[in-house]
Amino acid sequence: MELIKIKTIVEDGALASIGCKVGDLIISIGGQRVDGSNIGQIRKDQEHLKTVPIIYFDGSSFVNADVSADRPLGVGIVGLNKQEVDRLLGSIVLTTEHSSNLNIKKRLDVITAECVFGLNIFKDLMNSVRDIVGGRSATVQHTLQDARRVVMTELKKEAFLMGANAVVAIDLDYSEFTGGAKSMLFVVASGTAVTLSEAQ
Numbered sequence: 240m241e242l243i244k245i246k247t248i249v250e251d252g253a254l255a256s257i258g259c260k261v262g263d264l265i266i267s268i269g270g271q272r273v274d275g276s277n278i279g280q281i282r283k284d285q286e287h288l289k290t291v292p293i294i295y296f297d298g299s300s301f302v303n304a305d306v307s308a309d310r311p312l313g314v315g316i317v318g319l320n321k322q323e324v325d326r327l328l329g330s331i332v333l334t335t336e337h338s339s340n341l342n343i344k345k346r347l348d349v350i351t352a353e354c355v356f357g358l359n360i361f362k363d364l365m366n367s368v369r370d371i372v373g374g375r376s377a378t379v380q381h382t383l384q385d386a387r388r389v390v391m392t393e394l395k396k397e398a399f400l401m402g403a404n405a406v407v408a409i410d411l412d413y414s415e416f417t418g419g420a421k422s423m424l425f426v427v428a429s430g431t432a433v434t435l436s437e438a439q
Contacts, residue, residue: 252313257304264296328395332405347432352393356424386426403432
């Protein structure tokens with residue numbers, strides 16, 4: 240899931256009319272999350288409506304507004320780079336604790352994130368050799384580490400999009416799918432999205 244921001248904006252466009260500005264994040268249009276590749280199709284699907292609800296993030300809070308369905312959005316969009324994502328999601332707390340010492344203000348929902356990584360033929364071959372002779376497989380370890388980092392970032396994105404500032408009781412599950420001389424690593428992270436009190 241890609242987070243997107245407004246790169247350019249036209250003054251007489253639909254989003255400018257509700258107060259959007261360059262740098263704001265477009266979260267959803269008509270109840271459908273925007274990831275950059277589907278915005279055109281979303282607008283096309285909603286042509287029969289009179290107004291469309293839009294949620295955007297202005298840098299400090301989420302804003303809900305309605306725009307005319309037949310009015311052009313009038314924006315250019317671009318995906319956030321890794322540094323921008325890290326900065327945006329850096330304040331979200333992730334913990335395996337249920338809430339022993341956390342001042343939880345509100346529990347929002349259970350959220351999940353998934354990622355699939357391919358283990359290529361060379362990694363599979365080296366892993367088979369390690370199984371025979373023993374020792375650690377650095378290539379597989381790196382894949383596991385990459386998968387964990389990616390899935391935790393995706394979990395933070397899910398929390399952010401719900402307005403949460405923490406995820407508690409996180410659980411990580413790893414599975415491997417093999418077949419046709421191919422191996423895929425499947426990682427799932429789940430937890431409860433919550434908001435912590437400001438005093439936390």
